[in-house]
Amino acid sequence: MAINREWHATHKLPRNAKLDERLNWHVMHAANCDCREIPASIKRELEARGLSVPSPRSLK
Ligand SMILES: [Zn+2]
Incomplete structure (x- = not known):
């Protein structure tokens, strides 16, 4: 499990x-x-709501 600290710092x-x-x-x-x-x-x-659940793997 990797944490994206930069993203968390800007998305509270x-x-x-x-x-x-x-x-x-x-x-x-x-x-x-x-x-x-x-x-x-x-x-x-x-x-x-018919929305899909994204995963980090699907974007890389
Ligand atoms: Zn996180």
């Missing part, structure tokens, strides 16, 4: 982030950093 997720912000953050996070998995609740919401 507020504690009171709305669901849309959380979804967007996790999609961006999954594409840019590998330090943790997308939570199951977020994955379910992405699937419910």
Whole structure:
């Protein structure tokens, strides 16, 4: 598991982030950093919206 510290330093997720912000953050996070998995609740919401879950490997 590699952490992209530069990305994290510039992409903070507020504690009171709305669901849309959380979804967007996790999609961006999954594409840019590998330090943790997308939570199951977020994955379910992405699937419910017909969005695919990106992985860092798919971009490189
Ligand atoms: Zn990360």
